Amino acid sequence: MTHLLVVDDEVSILELIKNSLGKDGYLITVCQNADDVDIKKLHFYDLILLDVMMPGTDGFEFCKQIRNMVDCPILFLTAKTLEEDILFGLGIGADDYITKPFRIQELRARVAAHLRREKREHHSTLSFEPDIRFDLSAKVLYVSEQPVPLTKSEYSICEYLAKNRGQVFTKEQIYEAVFGFDGIGDNSTISTHIKNIRAKLEHFKISPVSTVWGIGYKWE
Template sequence: MTHILVVDDEQPILELIKNGLRKDGYLITACQTAADVDMQKLHLYDIILLDVMMPGVDGFEYCKKIRNIVDCPILFLTAKTLEEDILYGLGIGADDYITKPFRIAELRARVNAHLRREQRERHSTLTFERIKFDLAAKELWVAGNRVTLTKSEYLICEYLARNKGQVFTKEQIYEAVFGLDGDSDNSTIATHIKNIRAKLEKLNIQPISTVWGIGYKWE
C-alpha cells in the first residue's frame, strides 16, 4: 500500500489532507512538527508532503536534512508565494510546490501524478533503503552519494542485489557476470568483492555477506 508522510503544524489542514488522500486508498502518517517524524521510518514513505513554515525546524531545513536519505518525491505545502521562495524550495530538493490555500482535488491530482511518475521510473531503478541502483546508467548510489565502482564491481553488485537473499558461489557469480568466455578465473570474484566492501564501508553500509564454505549473498 502506498504510504504518505504529511508534516504540517496546522491540525485542520492535516485532517483535510488525511481525509482527502485516504479516498485514494493511501496510508497516511501525519505529524505536526519535523521533530515528531521517526527518522528510522523515512524509507517507508512513497511521497512526503512538507509544510514550510513550522515551529522549530522549518520545511526548508528539514528537506535539506532528509533529501540525501530519501529519494521519494517531496512536495512543499506553504503560503509563501514569492518566486524566490519557490525557486529556493525546488533548488534544495523538493519536487513540487503547492501554495495555500489549495483545493484538495488539486492536491490529490498532484500526489497521484508524482506517484505515477515514480512507478514508471522504478522500472529503471532498484532500491534498498539507502541504496539505489540506476539500472540505465549502471550506477550505484548510497544515501545520495554515487559510489565509484569499476564495471565488474557494479555488475557483481547488481547481480547479487537483483537476487537478494540468495547465496551464490564464486563460480556462479563469475559465470553470470562475465559469461563462459571470461578471460580471467573465478578467484577474481573474491578480490572484486573485497574492493566493493572497502568502498561501501566508507559510507557505513555493508550489504554483501559471506556464507562460509558456499559464497556470497546480498542482504
C-alpha cells in the first residue's frame, strides 16, 4: 500500500488530508510538527506533504535535513506565494508546492500525479553535443561524464525538453507532461525549476534551455 507522510501543525488540515487521501487507498501517517517525525521510518514513505510554517523546525529546515535521506517526492503545503520563497523551497529539494487554501481535488490530483511519475520506468541513454548524456534508467544528467546535481523534478523537466529538442513548450505544457496534471496557476513552479536548472548547468558552462519570449522554453 502507498504510504504518505503529512506534517502540518493545523489539526483540521491533517484531518482533511487524512480523510480525503485515505479514500484514495493511501495509508496516511500524520504529525503536527517535524520534531515528532520518526527519522528511522522515513524510508517507508512514498510521498511527503510538508507544511512550511510550523513551530520548532519549520518545513524548509526539515526538508533540508531529510532530502538526502529519502528518494520520494516532497510537496510543500504553504501560504507563502512570493517567488523567492518558492525558489528557496524548490532549491532545497522539494518537487512541488501547493498553496493554502487549496482545493482537495487539486491536492488529490497532484499527489496522484507525483506518485505516477515515480512508477515510470526509463531505459537506455540520450546524448547531445557538447558531451551531454542522459542516463534514462538512473535518471541522471551528465556533462563531460560529471553528474549534474539536479532534483528529480529538475531532471524530469530537462529530460522532457531534451527528448523534444527544438520544440517550444509553455509552462503549463511542461507541468502537465512532467507531473501528469494540468498546471493551471503553477507557472511559478516551472519558472523556478528552470532558474535552478540554468544555474546548475551554467556551472558546467552550458545553457541548453532557452526562453522563447511570450511562449515558453525549449532545449537547443
